[in-house]
Structure formats: C-alpha cells, structure tokens
Amino acid sequence: MKKTILLIAISMVALSSCRKEGCTDPDAVNYSESAKKNDCTCNYLADVAFWFTEETANNIEPLVFDDGFNDHIRIKIDANSYGTILFTDFDIAEPTIDNIANINGNYISGYSLGKNKEQESKYQIFYRDEDLNEVEIQTGVIYWDATNTPIIEIIF
Numbered sequence: 594m595k596k597t598i599l600l601i602a603i604s605m606v607a608l609s610s611c612r613k614e615g616c617t618d619p620d621a622v623n624y625s626e627s628a629k630k631n632d633c634t635c636n637y638l639a640d641v642a643f644w645f646t647e648e649t650a651n652n653i654e655p656l657v658f659d660d661g662f663n664d665h666i667r668i669k670i671d672a673n674s675y676g677t678i679l680f681t682d683f684d685i686a687e688p689t690i691d692n693i694a695n696i697n698g699n700y701i702s703g704y705s706l707g708k709n710k711e712q713e714s715k716y717q718i719f720y721r722d723e724d725l726n727e728v729e730i731q732t733g734v735i736y737w738d739a740t741n742t743p744i745i746e747i748i749f
Contacts, residue, residue, distance in 0.1 A: 613625075613627055613628055613629050613630070614628060614629075614630045614631070614632035615627070615628025615630075615631075615632055615634065616628060616631065616632070616634050616635040616636075617629075617630070617631040617635075618631070618635045618710070620637065620710065620739045620740050621635035621636055621637055621710075621739070622636050622637065622638050623635060623636050633708070634708075635708060635710075636705070636706075636707060636708060637705075637706040637707070637708070637709065637710050637739035638702075638703045638704060638705060638706065638739065639704050639706050639712075639737040639738060639739050639741075639742075640700065640701060640702045640703070640704065640742040641670075641700075641701050641704065641716075641735055641737070641742065641743045641744075641745065642688055642693055642696055642698060642699070642700045642701075642742060642743070642744045642745065643668055643676075643678065643698045643699045643700075643701075643718070643745050643746075643747055644683075644684045644687065644688055644696055644697070644698035644699075644744065644745075644746055644747065645666070645678075645683050645684070645698060645746060645747035645748070645749075646683055646684065646685075646746075647683045647685070649683065649747055649748055649749045650680050650681060650683040652749045653666065653680050653720060653730070653749050654680050654681075656720065656722065656728070664679060664680060665677035665678060665679055665680065665720070666678045666679075666680055666718060666719075666720055666730075666747065667718070667719050667720065667721070667727070668699055668701075668716065668717070668718060669716065669717040669719070670701075670704070670714050670715070670716050670735065671714045671715055672715075672717075675699075675701055675704075676699040676701055677699070678697075678698050678699045678747075680720070682697040682698060683697060683698075684696060684697045684698060687744065687746065688744055689744075690742060690744075693742065693744070698747075704737065706737055706739060710738070710739045710740075711736070711737060711738050711739070712737045713734050713735065713736055713737070714734070714735045714737060715732065715733075715734060715735075716732065716733055716734070716735050716745070717729055717731070717732050718730050718731040718732070718747050730747070730749045731747055731748065731749065733745065
C-alpha cells in the first residue's frame, strides 16, 4: 500500500512538472527556461535609435528658440514624449548596431511592446519655436521588433 501511494505521488509530481506553463520564447523579457508549455504570458521590449547629421543640425538651429531649455529636438512615440536631442548632438555617420552605444542622438531602450513581439508605432519629431509652439519636422512609423533595433535618421 505504501508503495502504491509513493508511486502515485511520484507520478503526479512527474506529470505536473512536464506540464509547467510559462513563457517559452527566449526573446521575451519573462522567458522561463523551465516552462514546457507556452501560456501566452510573454512580454517583449524593443529599442530604437534616432540620429541626424550636421546638415540637419544646421538647418534646424536658426529655427529653434534657444533659451537653454528648448534647444532640443523632441521625440514623441504614439503621442507620448520619449526623449530629446540637443540640436548640436549630431552624428558624423549613420550609427550601426555595433556602435549604437556611442550614438550622439537618442537611443530609446526598453520600449514595452506588451505581449506583441512586433508592433507599429507612429513617431513625431519636432522643435519649439520662439512662441514655444511645437513645430513638427518629421513623422513616420517605427516597425518594432523585439529582436531588432530600428535606426531612424531625422532629416530636415
């Protein structure tokens, strides 16, 4: 009788460990190596980099109201503010994934995609004029991917 109970207990533990649910996608931030069955709880983060050349900086500089606070190019993603770049922080050449950490522009890391591994978002680039009005200089779409970093050039 004790052997039967022990055998049943061992079988139950073995079966329940085989069915461990969790996130099985290694690209997700909550990946569980011990999960055997995906329970659709995976969460993803993505990165994006914005940059511009000296030519763009020279085109923007005369238009920007420079009071020490508003002398930035501003970035919005899905209508939410996500960063600023001093108009003097231009890059000499297009950044690559290998040198992304050295970008003078703005590198947004850890943007939440929620449960979507891929997603599209609208971005807006603007500056503030002397009346502190937002003047849009570029809009576009970011094609987010939890395994790839889009690099977007600001052109003006």
